[in-house]
Amino acid sequence: MNTPTQTALQPAARRAPAAGSPFKGQYRKRLFKADLLTVIAWASVAGAVALWLADGGVAGFSSVAGAFTAMGIVAGLAGMDLVLLMLLLAARLPVIDGAVGHDRALEFHRKLGKPSLYLLLAHGVLIAIGYGLAEGLDPISESVALWVKVPDMWLAFVSMALFIAVVVTSLVAVRRRFPYEFWYAVHLLTYAAVLTSLPHQFSVGGLFAEGTWQRWYWLAVCIATGTALLHYRVLEPIVATVRHQxxxxxxxxxxxxxxxxxxxxxxxxxxxxxxxxxxxxxxxxxxxxxxxxxxxxxxxxxxxxxxxxxxxxxxxxxxxxxxxxxxxxxxxxxxxxxxxxGLFSTAARSRKHVVMIGAGIGITPIRALLESTPFAPGDATVILRGHSRSGLYLGDEILELCQRRGATLFHLTGRRPRGVQTWQPETEARSGYRLASYAPNLADADVYVCGPADWARNVLDDARRAGVREEQLHYERFDW
Missing domain, CATH: 2.40.30.10 (Translation factors)
Structure with missing residues (x-):
């Protein structure tokens, strides 16, 4: 079609939309949970360092060698805490998934990768410098000496190599060169990296020394993280598979x-x-x-x-x-x-109006959302985008749902114009249509977008220009 076509009319019997948003309380609770989780995450890093200082760590700053060693220990504590946070973000905990969503949790997970690696690298370098100054050795010679003298130290070097491999494979440019299964298998090495990093803490770092508060802190954090991973990544899927048959x-x-x-x-x-x-x-x-x-x-x-x-x-x-x-x-x-x-559901709603936009195979989650999310007749707009009519998958089912529920439906087909950043077909884009042209109440609506990454980015930018706030934007990504 060369023009935006409204293919589902509203039923004759319409009731007036309810005043205010029925999802206001839900949104505030979710926002509070997200803020609370953020505070807890950063407090864990500060707490790990504070406990070490309280258990006598501050005395290490009395000499130059001791200062380098102390800074190395602080870097290691902060880096390991961030690594455990990364594992929890990827553990698919319901409390995290319900507060920020799976996509956003993994986004935070990826962002913590480089800082945690830098801190762990700094830990190794600073420790080598500090120990070397105390023994009159250069950092490289000290590292070799630690490898030889300390039975568990070789595991620390293996752990560092594994962390580097995980972070490097997380880079977008690298990930796209390998299939998902290869990248997924490499990321399982994160668990091996954590396990191989622990033994040298007993023999060198004194992290789990008897009679210290930090011993109990790290035992609690490590046990809680391991339990969460085992429960939500292993046991729950097995139970669900057996139960649902x-x-x-x-x-x-x-x-x-x-x-x-x-x-x-x-x-x-x-x-x-x-x-x-x-x-x-x-x-x-x-x-x-x-x-x-x-x-x-x-x-x-x-x-x-x-x-x-x-x-x-x-x-x-x-x-x-x-x-x-x-x-x-x-x-x-x-x-x-x-x-x-994920949060591509009613759980993410904050407004009574809703706009659902899907392209290609991204139309299929829109169909399920349209079927289940509550709205009054006239409060929902659905926009389907495809190169041709045949690319509007499940279009007949969506049409029937829109007619039954009183949603406005638009079919947009045709190629995008060359050299123009737009999510619309060429005719609509050159005619000056915007997302608000299809949904007049766009600025006061939840906007759900599902489709290819570049296309979705253009939709989201169009929505932001129309005054839609970030908490109203819900995007289901198809990349990994």
Whole structure:
């Protein structure tokens, strides 16, 4: 279509939108939780250093050699605390996921990578200088001496090498050169890096010395982090897989290179109301069981018997070898599931108006969100973007939902203009249309965006120019 076309009309019977936002209290609670988590995170770093100082660490600054050693210890304490925070951010804790969302938690996780590595490198260098000054050796000779004299010190060097490997593979330029599975496997080395960093603390650093407060602090922090990882990354997925007993029932073509995978299982009503939140799926078939697939539901789970049996569906596009193989799944294939994760759902709402914008396969979470999130007739706008009509996946279902729920629907098809940063087709962009042209109440609405990264960035920029605040913007990323 060459012009923005409104394809779903509002029903004749409309009730006036309720005054004020029913999500105001929800938003304030989420904001308070996010602020509280931030305070706790930084307080943990300050607390680790303060406990060391309180246990006699300040005496180390009495000499030049002691000052270098003391600064090295402080850098190591802060760096290790940040590493443990990184692990917790990636542990998929419900309290973190519900406060800031999975994407934002991983963004913080990535941002802490370099600072933690720099602090750990500074720890090694400063310790080598401090010990070397005390023994009359240069830093390199001192490092060799520590490797030889201290039985556990070689593990500290191994730990540092592992941390460097993890941080380097996290760089976007490096990540894009390797498949997701390689990057994921390398990141599992973070756990090995933490474990190999602990022994030398007993033999050299005195971190767990008897009778110190820091001993109990670090024991508590390490045990809590390990327990959280074991529970939420291992035990909960196993329990969910056993409880829901998911099996592939059929695979149906939903467009060119796009299939919908329908699954049956038990107690699927527990997954209802998750909107566009995503799950991690593993299809337990030969050659596929070790591939984790982060996909959102494309429809809310449907319960069809009193015993908790039901059906759910995901819709996936052929974007690589992993997703292409899903089209060949056989009925009866068992499915392991983790989740749901993220804040691409009603839990992120702060306004009564809502605008949902999807492009390509990013339309499928929009369909699930449209089905579940509450709004009054006339308070929702849905915009679907594709190169052609066939690229508006699940378009007929979305049209039916919009007509039934009283949402306004726009289909935008066609190529983007060359040399112009826009999310719209060429005709609309050159005609001066903006996001606010489709949603007049945009500045007072929650805006959900799901699609390719560059396209979504243009949508978000357009929304910001229209006066939409950051807390109203909800973006589901498709990159890793």
């Amino acid at each position: 998911l099996r592939v029932s059929r695979v149906v073509a939903a467009g060119h290179g796009v299939v919908s995978i329908e699954m049956t299982g038990r107690h699927l009503d527990e997954l209802a109301g998750s909107g566009g939140r995503f799950f991690i799926w593993r299809f337990l078939a030969p050659g596929q069981w070790w591939h984790p697939h982060p996909f959102s539901l494309s429809a809310e789970p449907l319960q069809f018997d009193a015993d908790g049996g039901g059906r759910l569906r995901i819709t996936v596009r052929n974007l690589g070898k992993g997703s292409a193989s899903l089209a060949r799944l056989k009925p009866g294939t068992r499915v392991a599931v983790e989740g749901p994760y």
